[in-house]
Amino acid sequence: MRLFWHRRDLRIADNRGLAAAAEADTVVPVFVFDDDVLAHAGDPRVRHMLDALAELRADYRARDSDLVVARGDPAEVLPDLAAEYDAEAVVWNEDYSGLARERDARVRMALDDAGVARETTHDAVHHEPGTITTNKGEPYSVYTYFWKKWRDREKADPFEAPTADDLASVTGEELPSIEALGFSEPEADVQPAGTEAARERLAAFRADAIRRYDEDRDYPGKEATSRLSTDLKWGTIGVREVYEATAEAMAAAEADGDDDGAEAIGEFQSQLAWREFYTQVLWANPRVVSQNYKEYERDIEWRDDDDAMADLRAWKDGETGYPIVDAGMRQLREEAYMHNRVRMIVASFLTKDLLLDWRHGYEHFKDYLADHDTANDNGGWQWAASTGTDAQPYFRIFNPMTQGERYDPDAEYISEYVPELSGVSAENIHSWHELSVGRRRQLAPKYPDPVVDHSEMRERALSMFKRARGEDEEGAEASAD
Numbered sequence: 001m002r003l004f005w006h007r008r009d010l011r012i013a014d015n016r017g018l019a020a021a022a023e024a025d026t027v028v029p030v031f032v033f034d035d036d037v038l039a040h041a042g043d044p045r046v047r048h049m050l051d052a053l054a055e056l057r058a059d060y061r062a063r064d065s066d067l068v069v070a071r072g073d074p075a076e077v078l079p080d081l082a083a084e085y086d087a088e089a090v091v092w093n094e095d096y097s098g099l100a101r102e103r104d105a106r107v108r109m110a111l112d113d114a115g116v117a118r119e120t121t122h123d124a125v126h127h128e129p130g131t132i133t134t135n136k137g138e139p140y141s142v143y144t145y146f147w148k149k150w151r152d153r154e155k156a157d158p159f160e161a162p163t164a165d166d167l168a169s170v171t172g173e174e175l176p177s178i179e180a181l182g183f184s185e186p187e188a189d190v191q192p193a194g195t196e197a198a199r200e201r202l203a204a205f206r207a208d209a210i211r212r213y214d215e216d217r218d219y220p221g222k223e224a225t226s227r228l229s230t231d232l233k234w235g236t237i238g239v240r241e242v243y244e245a246t247a248e249a250m251a252a253a254e255a256d257g258d259d260d261g262a263e264a265i266g267e268f269q270s271q272l273a274w275r276e277f278y279t280q281v282l283w284a285n286p287r288v289v290s291q292n293y294k295e296y297e298r299d300i301e302w303r304d305d306d307d308a309m310a311d312l313r314a315w316k317d318g319e320t321g322y323p324i325v326d327a328g329m330r331q332l333r334e335e336a337y338m339h340n341r342v343r344m345i346v347a348s349f350l351t352k353d354l355l356l357d358w359r360h361g362y363e364h365f366k367d368y369l370a371d372h373d374t375a376n377d378n379g380g381w382q383w384a385a386s387t388g389t390d391a392q393p394y395f396r397i398f399n400p401m402t403q404g405e406r407y408d409p410d411a412e413y414i415s416e417y418v419p420e421l422s423g424v425s426a427e428n429i430h431s432w433h434e435l436s437v438g439r440r441r442q443l444a445p446k447y448p449d450p451v452v453d454h455s456e457m458r459e460r461a462l463s464m465f466k467r468a469r470g471e472d473e474e475g476a477e478a479s480a481d
C-alpha cells in the first residue's frame with residue numbers, strides 16, 4: 001500500500017506522482033489540512049480549494065475509493081496514516097516555495113523516523129527548477145533566454161488516471177466547512193473548481209480565443225485569455241494536458257495555413273513558460289517572498305504615513321478616481337480574479353503613483369485572488385515595482401489614463417465594474433483626471449476625484465528610485481507608457 005499525498009495537484013488525471021504510486025502499488029489518496037499553510041490563505045482561495053477537493057473526492061468515489069482527509073501537521077499526520085493503512089511509502093509531487101520545502105523536509109524526517117519510505121516527483125511544471133540554467137549552470141534571471149530553452153525542450157505526454165483497481169477501497173471523512181477551517185464565504189463569485197470545469201475552460205479557449213490570443217490578450221473587455229490560472233494554481237488540470245491541447249491547436253492552425261493563429265498559440269505557450277520561469281526564480285531565491293530581488297544601494301523610501309495608508313485604502317476599495325485602476329480592483333473583489341493587463345496597471349499605480357511598497361499589494365492580492373500563486377504573484381509585483389528579475393525599468397512608468405484608453409478604448413471593462421461611470425462617455429472616462437471638479441460632479445456624482453496627480457507622482461517616483469539607486473537625480477531619461 002502507498003499513500004498519495006495531494007497538495008496543490010487536486011486531480012487524478014495527468015498527475016505524475018499519483019500515476020507513479022499507482023504503478024507501484026495500491027494507493028490510498030490523502031489530503032491534509034495544514035493550519036500553517038492555511039494561515040497564508042484568503043477566503044476565495046480556500047473556497048476554491050474546498051470546491052476542488054469535493055470534485056477530487058467525487059472522482060475517487062466514482063472509482064470505488066475515497067479521499068482520506070485529515071487536519072494537523074503533516075509531519076505528524078502522515079506517519080500516523082501510514083501506520084493506520086499499513087502503507088510502506090508516502091508519495092507526493094514536489095512544491096517549490098520556501099515554506100513548502102521546509103514543511104516537506106520535516107515530513108521526510110518524520111517518515112524516516114517512522115521507517116516509512118517516501119518518494120517524490122516533479123509534476124507542477126514541465127521542466128523542474130534547476131534543469132533550465134545558464135551555461136554556467138545558474139538559474140536564469142532573464143526570461144527570454146529561459147523561454148528559448150524551455151520552448152525547445154521536449155515535453156512529456158499526460159499521465160493516465162488510476163483505475164478502480166489501482167485504488168484502495170477506503171472511506172474518508174466529510175470535508176470540513178469553510179467556517180470550520182477559520183474562513184468565511186468570500187464576497188467574490190469564485191469560478192467553478194475541479195478537473196471537469198478546468199477542461200471546459202481549456203476546450204472553450206482552444207475552440208475560440210487561442211488563435212487570437214496575441215492580438216486580444218491585452219484587452220480586458222474581450223475576455224480573450226484562458227482563465228486557467230486558478231486551475232494551474234491548484235493543479236486541477238495537469239500542465240501536460242494543457243500543453244498537449246496547445247500543441248494540437250498549433251498543428252491545426254498550421255494545417256489551415258493560419259500562420260498568425262499558430263504564432264498566437266506560441267505566445268500562449270510562452271505565458272505557460274512565464275509561470276515556470278517565476279517558479280524557478282522563487283525556488284532559487286525563497287527570500288523574494290518578502291524581499292526585493294534586486295538590491296538597491298539604499299532602501300527605497302516608500303510612503304508609509306497616514307496619508308499613504310488612506311491612499312492604500314482607496315486603492316484596495318477601487319476608489320482612486322483612476323477608472324481602469326478602480327475597475328481592476330473591483331473585479332478582484334467580485335471575481336477573485338483580475339485580467340493580466342489590469343494587474344500590471346494597478347500594480348504600477350500602487351508602486352509608482354502612490355509610491356507604496358509592493359508588499360502591500362502582494363498581501364492584498366494574496367488575500368483576494370483565487371489564483372494566488374506565490375511565484376507568479378511575487379514575480380508580477382516585483383516586475384511592476386522594478387525590484388524583480390526581469391523587471392520593468394524604474395523609469396518606464398505606466399500612465400493609467402493612457403493605459404485605460406489604449407486597452408479599454410470603449411470603456412467596456414471600466415463600465416462593467418464601475419457602475420457609477422456607466423452613463424459617462426469613454427472620452428470623458430479616459431480624461432477623468434483632466435476634467436474640472438464641477439464637470440466630474442455633473443457626470444458621475446458618486447465617482448471620486450483622482451487621489452493623486454499622475455504627473456506629479458511620476459516625478460516623485462523617479463526621484464525615489466534614483467535616490468535608492470544612489471544615482472544623481474538628473475540621471476536616467478524617463479519614459480511614459
Ligand SMILES: Cc1cc2nc3c(=O)[nH]c(=O)nc-3n(C[C@H](O)[C@H](O)[C@H](O)COP(=O)(O)OP(=O)(O)OC[C@H]3O[C@@H](n4cnc5c(N)ncnc54)[C@H](O)[C@@H]3O)c2cc1C
Pocket residue numbers: 217225226227228229230232233271272273274275276278338339340341343344347365369371372373374376377378379380381384
Ligand atoms: C501584479 C501581478 C500579480 C500576479 N499574480 C498572479 C498570481 O497570483 N497567480 C497567477 O497565476 N498569475 C499571476 N499573475 C500573472 C497573470 O496576471 C495571470 O496568470 C493571468 O492574468 C491569469 O489569467 P489567465 O489564466 O486567463 O491567463 P492566460 O493569459 O490565459 O495565461 C495562461 C497561463 O499562463 C500563466 N501566466 C500568464 N501570464 C503570466 C505571468 N505574467 N506570470 C506568470 N504566469 C503567467 C498562468 O498560469 C496563466 O493561467 C500576476 C501578474 C501581475 C502583474
